[in-house]
Structures are given as C-alpha cells and as structure tokens.
Amino acid sequence: MLEQFGWDSELQQEWNTIKTENGVIGRLITQSRDWSKVMTEKGEWLCTLPGSYHYAPTFDYPAVGDWVGVEQLPGEERGIIRHTIKRSSVFKRNTAGIETKAQVIAANIHFAFLVMSCNEDFNIRRLERYLIAAWDSGSKPIILLTKSDLIDESKRLEMEIEIDQIAFGVPLYFVSNETGENIAAVSSLLQPNLTAALLGSSGVGKSTLVNSLLNTDRMKINTIREDDSKGKHTTTHRELILLPEGGILIDTPGMREFQLWKQENSTGLAESFTDVDQLIFNCRFNDCRHDTEPGCAVKGALSEGTLTQDRYNSYLKLQKELAYVERKENEKVMRQEKDKWKSISKASKQAYKNR
Numbered sequence: 001m002l003e004q005f006g007w008d009s010e011l012q013q014e015w016n017t018i019k020t021e022n023g024v025i026g027r028l029i030t031q032s033r034d035w036s037k038v039m040t041e042k043g044e045w046l047c048t049l050p051g052s053y054h055y056a057p058t059f060d061y062p063a064v065g066d067w068v069g070v071e072q073l074p075g076e077e078r079g080i081i082r083h084t085i086k087r088s089s090v091f092k093r094n095t096a097g098i099e100t101k102a103q104v105i106a107a108n109i110h111f112a113f114l115v116m117s118c119n120e121d122f123n124i125r126r127l128e129r130y131l132i133a134a135w136d137s138g139s140k141p142i143i144l145l146t147k148s149d150l151i152d153e154s155k156r157l158e159m160e161i162e163i164d165q166i167a168f169g170v171p172l173y174f175v176s177n178e179t180g181e182n183i184a185a186v187s188s189l190l191q192p193n194l195t196a197a198l199l200g201s202s203g204v205g206k207s208t209l210v211n212s213l214l215n216t217d218r219m220k221i222n223t224i225r226e227d228d229s230k231g232k233h234t235t236t237h238r239e240l241i242l243l244p245e246g247g248i249l250i251d252t253p254g255m256r257e258f259q260l261w262k263q264e265n266s267t268g269l270a271e272s273f274t275d276v277d278q279l280i281f282n283c284r285f286n287d288c289r290h291d292t293e294p295g296c297a298v299k300g301a302l303s304e305g306t307l308t309q310d311r312y313n314s315y316l317k318l319q320k321e322l323a324y325v326e327r328k329e330n331e332k333v334m335r336q337e338k339d340k341w342k343s344i345s346k347a348s349k350q351a352y353k354n355r
C-alpha cells in the first residue's frame with residue numbers, strides 16, 4: 001500500500017538497516033505543532049515525537065513528505081516517531097525571525113511547483129528567490145503562473161519574456177482554475193509515485209489548484225475532523241494528497257515571507273544566476289570585485305545592457321542573504337562546540353574533586 005505513497009526498494013533497503021522489532025514505516029502526511037499524521041503500512045496513525053527529542057534531537061525534525069520510522073504504542077493505533085529516513089530532496093526556508101533557523105517545507109519531492117499568480121502577486125525578484133531554494137532542494141523546479149484568466153495576451157507575452165530571462169530552461173505553465181488551462185498538462189507531469197510540492201505565497205490559488213487536479217471537491221475528501229491531543233475538535237486538511245492518476249501532491253501553507261536557507265555545498269545561487277556566474281567567470285581577474293578592475297565582464301555587461309542592473313542587484317542581495325545565514329550557522333556551531341567543551345571540562349573538574 002505504501003507504494004502508492006512513493007515507497008520503493010531503495011527506501012526499503014535504507015529502512016532495513018535501521019528497523020527495530022516493533023518499528024513501522026510510514027510517510028508523514030499532515031503536521032501540526034503537537035502531532036503528525038503518518039500513513040503507515042498499518043493505516044493512518046497519529047504520531048508524536050519522543051519527549052526527549054526537544055532537548056536532545058537524534059534525527060532530523062520530521063516534515064511533510066518525510067519517511068519516518070514509528071514505534072507503535074502497545075495496543076494503540078498511535079506511535080512515537082523514532083527516525084527520519086535520509087531525504088532524497090528537501091525544500092527549506094529560513095524562518096523569518098531574530099534567529100536564523102531552517103524550516104523544512106517539504107521533503108522527498110521530485111518537483112518543486114513554484115506557484116505565482118499572474119496578477120498582483122507576480123514578482124520576478126521573488127521568483128529568483130524561489131528558484132534558488134528549488135535548485136538547492138535537489139528537486140526539479142517548474143513554474144506555474146496561476147489565474148491566467150485574469151490577464152490578456154500581451155501581458156502574458158511580456159511575462160513569458162521576463163521569466164525566460166531569469167529562469168533558463170525551467171518549464172513554465174500558465175494555469176487557470178477558471179478556464180481549466182493547462183490543468184491536464186500539470187496533471188500529466190504527476191506520474192504515479194512522483195511527488196510534487198506546491199510552493200508560493202498565500203492566496204495564489206494553490207488549494208484551488210489541488211481541487212482542480214483532484215477534479216472534485218477536495219474539502220469533502222480530505223478534510224478530517226478529529227480530536228487533537230488536548231481533546232479539542234480541530235479541522236485540518238491533509239497536506240500530502242494522492243491524485244486519482246497516482247501522483248502525490250503536497251499542498252504547503254502559503255508563505256508570507258520567503259527567506260533563503262543556505263544548504264551545505266549550496267549551488268542554488270549559481271544555478272539560478274548562470275548568466276551572472278558566467279560573466280564572473282569571464283572577468284580578467286579571478287578575484288575581481290566587479291568594481292573598478294579592468295577587464296571586468298560584469299561591468300561590461302551592465303554597461304552594454306546585456307545584464308540589467310535590477311538583476312545584478314538582486315544577485316548581490318541574495319548572495320548577501322545566503323552569506324548571512326552561513327555566518328550565523330557557523331557561529332551557532334562554534335557556540336555549541338564551546339558549550340560542549342565547557343560542560344566536559346566542568347564534569348572532569350567535578351570528577352577530580354570527587355576522587
């Protein structure tokens with residue numbers, strides 16, 4: 001049954017190496033603050049993290065799309081999550097706040113559907129941002145421009161050209177839930193066992209698109225009323241949805257702000273800005289700061305107009321943002337190292353005293 005949710009022999013092999021006697025595997029389909037819904041081989045279970053997790057995490061904090069190892073509570077259709085299986089891809093962002101912190105939006109996805117609406121939400125600079133995160137996630141980006149019924153032919157052409165200049169070779173679909181434009185085309189991308197996540201701002205039409213793809217009223221099928229851990233009734237929707245044709249779709253909550261997270265060995269910036277990257281490569285000096293150096297290809301392209309100042313500014317801004325996250329992460333690691341040594345030295349001093 002889990003094959004429907006994308007389970008395969010590779011995952012099985014991975015699971016075999018960590019599986020415990022009463023461990024059950026499943027895919028995380030809905031998450032709230034206190035619990036997760038996991039589709040296991042024995043059915044859909046409500047799961048929680050071990051109490052010790054919050055001060056001593058031993059595995060990746062599970063997110064929607066993750067494959068998790070669950071320990072069944074004796075005699076109950078509930079469990080404790082004990083493992084997260086290594087992810088094949090992961091789409092992250094930086095939670096906007098004082099502290100830099102990665103938030104996993106979706107795990108184990110093949111396609112990152114970058115959803116933007118054709119009207120007021122359309123913002124090329126934001127799209128650049130999403131593209132970096134998509135390339136870094138290890139999934140394939142696909143741009144969906146929703147509410148295409150709201151724009152005319154000339155506006156459409158204009159947008160197409162604009163996107164073509166920043167998203168080289170990334171497939172682009174104008175879609176409409178009103179006219180049904182390209183719903184079938186998007187649906188046909190979602191072959192059985194492939195997972196896609198809908199990523200974008202609030203209100204761009206993600207949930208309506210899910211309905212169109214399901215070709216039915218999703219709320220009827222997928223809304224589940226249930227008791228949460230405090231016995232209160234809450235209505236939640238499934239975030240990971242099986243489509244009638246066999247594809248798997250993750251609907252993510254609309255993101256108000258989208259700040260980048262820097263993955264290890266991140267190549268997202270270079271992949272999203274191959275134009276700038278190529279220019280930098282062509283500068284005469286390896287350490288060119290693209291300022292006053294002779295033979296600077298970036299400056300050259302800017303003055304010729306083959307690289308727009310907006311695009312270059314955006315590159316610099318995103319580069320700075322990524323560098324900031326990296327610096328904060330390094331500081332955090334250093335602080336943790338220091339704390340570790342502090343507690344070791346304290347413990348050894350104590351041991352010496354107690355001799």
Ligand SMILES: Nc1nc2c(ncn2[C@@H]2O[C@H](COP(=O)(O)OP(=O)(O)OP(=O)(O)O)[C@@H](O)[C@H]2O)c(=O)[nH]1
Binds near residue numbers: 150201209
């Ligand atoms: N004109 C037009 N309106 C649409 C289309 N698709 C969705 N809408 C409208 O856009 C609004 C937002 O749609 P939702 O599907 O709730 O948007 P969402 O992206 O899921 O929003 P969040 O749940 O906040 O992330 C609703 O009023 C929809 O009726 C479309 O193709 N054309």
Ligand SMILES: [Zn+2]
Binds near residue numbers: 280288293295297
């Ligand atoms: Zn240069």
